[in-house]
Amino acid sequence: MGNTNILLVGVGGQGILLASEVMSEVFRRAGFDVKKSEVHGMAQRGGIVSSHVRFGEKVYSPMIEEGDADIMLSFELMEALRWEHYLKPDAFLATSNVRMVPPICNSGKIVYPDNTAEKLEEIRPEARILDIESTLREVGNSKVTNVIMLGVLSTILKIPEDSWLDVVKEAVPAKLVDVNLKAFTAGRAFMTKN
Amino acid sequence: MKTLLSGNEAIARGAYEYGCVFATAYPGTPSTEILENIAKYKEIKSQWAPNEKVAVEVAIGAAMAGARSLCAMKHVGVNVAADPLMSFTFMEVKGGFVLVSADDPGMHSSQNEQDNRNYAKFAKMPVLDPCDSDEAKQFVGEAFNISETFHTPVMVRTTTRTSHGKGLVKLGEPIERKVSGFEKNFEKMVVLPMNARKLRVYAEERLRKLETFAENTNLNFEEPGEGRVGFITSGIAHVHLKEVLPTAPILKIGMPYPLPINKIRDFVSRFDRVIVVEELDPFIEEQILAAGISVEGKNLIPGIWELNPEIIRDVLEKENIISKKERHESQKSDAIPRPPVFCPGCPHLGIFHALKKAKAKIITGDIGCYTLAAIPPFNAMDTCVCMGASIGNAIGIEKATGSGKGIAAVIGDSTFTHSGLNGLVDAIMNNSHITIVISDNSITAMTGGQPDPRTGWDLHHRENKQMDFEIVARAMGAEHVFSVDPTDIAPTFEVVKRELEADHLSVIISQAPCVLYPKKVKRPKFFTFLDNCTACTMCSRINCQAISRSDELTDKGRNKWQINVDLCTGCGLCIQMCKFDAIRPVSGREE
Numbered sequence: 127m128g129n130t131n132i133l134l135v136g137v138g139g140q141g142i143l144l145a146s147e148v149m150s151e152v153f154r155r156a157g158f159d160v161k162k163s164e165v166h167g168m169a170q171r172g173g174i175v176s177s178h179v180r181f182g183e184k185v186y187s188p189m190i191e192e193g194d195a196d197i198m199l200s201f202e203l204m205e206a207l208r209w210e211h212y213l214k215p216d217a218f219l220a221t222s223n224v225r226m227v228p229p230i231c232n233s234g235k236i237v238y239p240d241n242t243a244e245k246l247e248e249i250r251p252e253a254r255i256l257d258i259e260s261t262l263r264e265v266g267n268s269k270v271t272n273v274i275m276l277g278v279l280s281t282i283l284k285i286p287e288d289s290w291l292d293v294v295k296e297a298v299p300a301k302l303v304d305v306n307l308k309a310f311t312a313g314r315a316f317m318t319k320n
Numbered sequence: 321m322k323t324l325l326s327g328n329e330a331i332a333r334g335a336y337e338y339g340c341v342f343a344t345a346y347p348g349t350p351s352t353e354i355l356e357n358i359a360k361y362k363e364i365k366s367q368w369a370p371n372e373k374v375a376v377e378v379a380i381g382a383a384m385a386g387a388r389s390l391c392a393m394k395h396v397g398v399n400v401a402a403d404p405l406m407s408f409t410f411m412e413v414k415g416g417f418v419l420v421s422a423d424d425p426g427m428h429s430s431q432n433e434q435d436n437r438n439y440a441k442f443a444k445m446p447v448l449d450p451c452d453s454d455e456a457k458q459f460v461g462e463a464f465n466i467s468e469t470f471h472t473p474v475m476v477r478t479t480t481r482t483s484h485g486k487g488l489v490k491l492g493e494p495i496e497r498k499v500s501g502f503e504k505n506f507e508k509m510v511v512l513p514m515n516a517r518k519l520r521v522y523a524e525e526r527l528r529k530l531e532t533f534a535e536n537t538n539l540n541f542e543e544p545g546e547g548r549v550g551f552i553t554s555g556i557a558h559v560h561l562k563e564v565l566p567t568a569p570i571l572k573i574g575m576p577y578p579l580p581i582n583k584i585r586d587f588v589s590r591f592d593r594v595i596v597v598e599e600l601d602p603f604i605e606e607q608i609l610a611a612g613i614s615v616e617g618k619n620l621i622p623g624i625w626e627l628n629p630e631i632i633r634d635v636l637e638k639e640n641i642i643s644k645k646e647r648h649e650s651q652k653s654d655a656i657p658r659p660p661v662f663c664p665g666c667p668h669l670g671i672f673h674a675l676k677k678a679k680a681k682i683i684t685g686d687i688g689c690y691t692l693a694a695i696p697p698f699n700a701m702d703t704c705v706c707m708g709a710s711i712g713n714a715i716g717i718e719k720a721t722g723s724g725k726g727i728a729a730v731i732g733d734s735t736f737t738h739s740g741l742n743g744l745v746d747a748i749m750n751n752s753h754i755t756i757v758i759s760d761n762s763i764t765a766m767t768g769g770q771p772d773p774r775t776g777w778d779l780h781h782r783e784n785k786q787m788d789f790e791i792v793a794r795a796m797g798a799e800h801v802f803s804v805d806p807t808d809i810a811p812t813f814e815v816v817k818r819e820l821e822a823d824h825l826s827v828i829i830s831q832a833p834c835v836l837y838p839k840k841v842k843r844p845k846f847f848t849f850l851d852n853c854t855a856c857t858m859c860s861r862i863n864c865q866a867i868s869r870s871d872e873l874t875d876k877g878r879n880k881w882q883i884n885v886d887l888c889t890g891c892g893l894c895i896q897m898c899k900f901d902a903i904r905p906v907s908g909r910e911e
C-alpha cells in the first residue's frame with residue numbers, strides 16, 4: 127500500500143516541470159492520490175531544478191524524504207550525482223548522459239570531471255546511464271528529454287501505455303505531437319531493448 | 321471529480337467559485353500564479369498593480385464599492401503594503417476583502433524569511449493557513465464569508481510548498497457575483513482622528529467576536545488519534561506530521577489568529593504532552609503560552625527554514641514518540657556547484673560588462689534577474705536590500721563619503737516603477753551625483769515574465785501606454801539622461817564610462833529585450849569557427865552560459881572556446897569581443 131516517490135532532477139530549461147505535470151496527471155487518471163512539489167529558484171535558465179512527485183492510496187506531504195525516493199529520473203549527468211542520496215538503496219535510477227557544463231567552470235578552477243559517469247556507477251551500480259544525447263539527435267529535437275524520460279518511466283510502472291500517450295498528446299503543442307511520440311517510444315526502447 | 325491544482329491555481333479557483341469580483345497583485349515568487357490564473361476567469365475583473373501598496377489600495381477601493389476583492393503578493397510585498405493595510409483594518413469592510421500573502425520559508429527565491437501570520441495579529445485581522453490545495457480553495461471562500469460577516473479584512477497565508485505544490489481539489493459551482501455600490505460614509509471611510517478613535521474601539525470589539533467565532537468554526541477541528549501525546553498543527557506542517565505519524569491526535573488550526581483558546585485548553589487537558597508543530601515563528605505556541613496553557617513547540621521544532629517530514633520524524637524519534645525508521649543513510653556525493661546564471665544572451669550581460677570595464681567603484685543593486693550579477697563570475701553588485709533600494713543606497717553612500725563619482729545604482733524596469741521612482745525623486749531633491757542605470761528589458765522577468773509599465777500591454781494582453789523613462793526622468797528633473805543598447809558594446813561602454821566619471825546625476829537607460837519573455841527571441845545564432853580560435857578567452861568574458869571550453873586544443877595546449885548553438889540566442893555580444901574572426905553567424909556556416 128506504500129506510496130511511490132519519484133524525484134526528477136536536471137537543469138532549468140530542460141522541461142522538468144512538464145514531465146512532472148504529465149506524470150501527475152497520469153497518476154490522477156489512474157485513480158491515485160497525487161501530490162507534487164517543486165521550487166522555482168533564482169535563475170530562469172541554467173540553474174538546478176528538482177521536482178518531487180508522490181502517488182498512492184493517500185499522500186499527505188508533497189515532499190520526499192532524503193533516502194526515500196523509489197525512482198529518480200535525472201536529465202543531466204552531474205545532477206544524478208548531486209541528488210543520488212535521495213534514493214532508497216534499491217531504487218531505480220535513470221539518467222541522461224548529457225553533460226551541461228555550468229559557466230562557473232569557465233575560470234578553470236572548477237572542473238566538470240570526465241569520469242562523472244564512472245563515479246555514479248561506483249555508487250549506484252544499477253544506475254541506467256542512457257545515451258540521450260544520441261537519441262535527441264535521432265529524434266531531431268534537443269528539447270524532448272522530458273518525454274523520453276516519461277517513456278522510460280512508463281515501462282517500470284503498471285499503468286497502460288495508452289494512458290501516458292493520451293496525456294502527452296494533450297500536454298504538448300499540436301505541431302510537436304509527432305516528435306514527442308517519437309521521443310516517448312525512444313524512451314521505452316531504452317528499457318525494452320535488452 | 322477532482323482536479324490536480326497547485327495552491328495558487330486553487331486560490332484562483334476559489335476566487336472564481338466564491339464570488340470574487342475584482343483581483344489585483346504585484347508579482348513575486350511564490351504568489352505570482354494566483355493572479356495569472358485568476359485572469360483566466362473572465363467573470364473576474366483582474367489587473368496587475370505597479371507595486372503591492374497600490375494593489376492593496378485598489379483592492380480596498382473595490383471592497384469599498386461593495387465588491388468581493390482579492391489581492392495577492394509575496395511575503396515581503398506586505399511590508400510595502402503595510403501602510404494602507406494597517407489603517408484599513410480599523411475600517412468597517414463592506415465587500416469581502418482577502419489579502420493573500422505567500423510566504424517563502426527557506427528563502428527559495430526571496431531576500432528574507434518572515435512569517436506573515438504576525439502581520440495578522442499586528443493588524444488585528446484574522447488569518448487562515450491552508451495545508452494543501454484543496455484547503456487553499458476552500459479557505460478563500462471562508463475568508464470572504466468571515467470578511468463580510470465581521471466586516472474585517474482577512475489574510476490567507478500560504479507558504480512555498482502550498483503555493484507551488486499540487487494536489488487534488490474538488491471543484492464546485494460558482495456563486496453569484498455582486499457589487500452593492502459605493503455609499504458615502506464619513507465615519508466609517510475617512511480615518512481622521514475623530515473617526516479613527518471610534519474605529520479603534522470598533523476593531524477591538526470585532527476581535528472579541530472573532531474569538532468567539534474561532535471556538536465554533538470548523539476551520540479549527542480535532543482529528544482523533546492514538547497515544548498520550550497530542551499535536552497542534554497549522555498550514556503545511558499538518559501534512560508533514562500526518563506523513564510521519566498518520567495516527568497522531570491533532571487539533572488542526574485553520575485560523576491561527578485569533579485562536580480558539582478554550583478549545584485548545586480542553587484539547588491540551590486530555591494529553592500528557594502537547595506539541596505545537598508550525599513552520600517558522602512560534603506564532604500559535606506563544607499565544608497559547610500567553611493564555612497560561614502549557615505546550616511545547618520551538619524547543620523541539622526548528623523556527624527557521626521550511627519544515628519537511630524528515631525534520632519532524634527526527635524530532636518524534638528523539639522524543640521516543642515513534643520508533644526509529646530504517647533509513648538509508650547515504651552520503652551526499654561531490655557534485656560541482658551550479659549557481660544560478662543569466663540566460664544566454666540576456667540583455668543584462670552587456671550593461672554589467674560595460675560597468676565592469678568602466679571600473680565602477682561601487683555598484684548598488686536591486687532585485688530582479690540582474691541581481692545574478694552579484695555572484696561569480698560577475699561579482700559586479702555590491703549591495704542588495706529590497707526592491708527599489710539601489711538608488712537610495714547609492715545616494716547614502718555618496719552623501720557619507722562625499723562623492724557620487726564612480727557610484728552606480730542598477731535597477732530593472734519593473735523595480736524602477738515599483739519603488740525606484742521615489743529614489744530618483746530623492747536624487748533630484750538632494751542634488752545627488754550618482755549614475756542611475758535602468759537595465760530595461762521591458763518585462764518583469766525574474767518572476768516569469770509579467771507585463772510592467774514598459775511592456776506595452778496588460779495582464780489580458782490588451783494594449784496600454786508604454787512609459788517612456790527618458791521623458792519621466794527629465795520631467796522629474798534629471799538633466800543627463802541617455803539611452804543605450806547594451807548589446808552594442810562600444811557605445812554602451814563610452815556612455816557608462818563618461819557618466820561614471822562625470823560629477824553630476826546621470827540616468828542611463830539600457831534597453832534591450834529579455835530573451836525569454838514575453839516570448840523567446842528568435843535571432844540568427846552564432847557558432848565558433850574553431851580553426852581561427854586562439855584561446856584568447858575574450859569571448860568568455862561576456863560570461864554567457866552558451867560559451868564554454870571545448871575539447872580542442874591550440875598548439876600551446878590551451879582549450880579553445882566554443883558556443884553551444886542550441887543555447888545561443890544570437891545577442892551578438894561575443895562576436896564583438898573576438899578579434900580573430902572565430903565567431904560567425906550559423907547562417908553562413910555552409911558557405
Ligand SMILES: Cc1ncc(C[n+]2csc(CCOP(=O)(O)OP(=O)(O)O)c2C)c(N)n1
Binds near residue numbers: 731736764767
Ligand atoms: C516587495 C517585493 N515584491 C516582489 C518581489 C519579487 N520580485 C523579485 S524581482 C522582481 C521584479 C524584477 O523585475 P525587473 O526589475 O524588471 O528585473 P528583471 O527580472 O526583469 O531583470 C520582483 C517582482 C520582491 N522581491 N519584493
Ligand code: SF4
Binds near residue numbers: 883
Ligand atoms: S551571441 Fe554569443 S554571447 Fe550572445 S547568446 Fe550567442 S553565444 Fe552567447
Ligand code: SF4
Binds near residue numbers: 663665666668835
Ligand atoms: S529571463 Fe530575461 S532578464 Fe532574466 S536572465 Fe533570462 S534573459 Fe535575462
